[in-house]
Amino acid sequence: MSGGLIPTAAPEFRSGFVSIVGRPNVGKSTLMNYLVGQKIAITSPVAQTTRNRLQGILTTPQAQIIFVDTPGIHKPHHELGKVLVQNARVAIGSVDVVLFVVEATSAAGKGDLFVSNLIAQTKGPVVLGINKVDQLPESGRKAAEIKHSYEALAAEHGWSVVKFSALTGEGIENLQTELVAKLEPGPYYYPPDLVTDQPERFIMGELIREQILLHTREEVPHSVAIAIEKVEEDKNITRILATVNVERKSQKGILIGKGGLMMKAISTAAREQMQKLVAGKVYLEIFVRVQERWRQSRTRLSEFGYKVEK
Structure with missing residues (x-):
């Protein structure tokens, strides 16, 4: 990118x-x-x-x-x-x-x-x-x-x-x-080697959300919002800290899973995708937080990046 x-x-x-x-x-x-x-x-x-x-x-x-x-x-x-x-x-x-x-x-x-x-x-x-x-x-x-x-x-x-x-x-x-x-004749809007205008953090959050959808299916359908809290890069590894926001305690339990196994599976799969994105090693840490009814709140939606297009 x-x-x-x-x-x-x-x-x-x-x-x-x-x-x-x-x-x-x-x-x-x-x-x-x-x-x-x-x-x-x-x-x-x-x-x-x-x-x-x-x-x-x-x-x-x-x-x-x-x-x-x-x-x-x-x-x-x-x-x-x-x-x-x-x-x-x-x-x-x-x-x-x-x-x-x-x-x-x-x-x-x-x-x-x-x-x-x-x-x-x-x-x-x-x-x-x-x-x-x-x-x-x-x-x-x-x-x-x-x-x-x-x-x-x-x-x-x-x-x-x-x-x-x-x-x-x-x-x-x-x-x-x-x-x-x-299309009409026109200019280059972006450099030729760019494949998306989205920042890397956004893509990282989406990769975590994808694994949640794949691993939990309908149990935690669309009640998750991902926040990438921190990205630290050095020459050997990229450290990423993320928070998964859900609407109910029961969803938090499903996401973490028995003995933390579900979250481990989600983190492992997301980390593998992120390593392709950054072309290097990734250390990924994910926390789960309950934010009740966030999808009904315009303030929360805005916080999590869902702004209304005018």
Whole structure:
């Protein structure tokens, strides 16, 4: 995630911001990680994992695309949910191109239509990206039904369609080509070797949160907020101190686990990911603290980095 000098772009060079939008769990974060060639967004089998508008940067000889990964658009159930959906709406209206991601495993449903109505209000170009084509049956009535439902949706709004798999990489080159074609000529916004505009501490916190989601699944779903309290670097090791904030004592018990085994497993897995991030040894210490109903408090949300986009 280093950043050097920003070069001067050639006249034909294209650049701009692309918002990745869709329902929860359609593979938006997996797609962004694949596009930038590095893990910067957390992926998990649990829906609604993306919270902040994470920006991934892809620079090729022809273009620089800044991807804005938004939370899955859903009906919010608490203040955190409201903040996330509001931020996703802002992301749709403030970019050059919208990439609307759906999944090839099922036909367009109510959730997709809700998102498409939001996107339809934007003035800019939209690409409908059909993800998970590796899981789509090649023929048969179901495959035809799915294909027709998305093609009809795209035709209604005049959107172009690209099919791909964020997992295998199939069709990703076509997707990139389509997105670049929709961008205007423009400058380099970031140094070419930068893959995200997020500070390293934010990524560290996300790596811990990902392991909590993977290890605890639905038991401690989205009631966690990570604070990286301290990062000390010397030439041999990076020492990281983190606090995991939960809403209830029972969640604290689940996270620590019997004899501290759950926290040990989470810490070990997060530390391994962090070592790739900093390209060196990491010592990670995690504390768990109860902050009751933090997701309902605008003050706490702001403290933990969840600010409302205007």
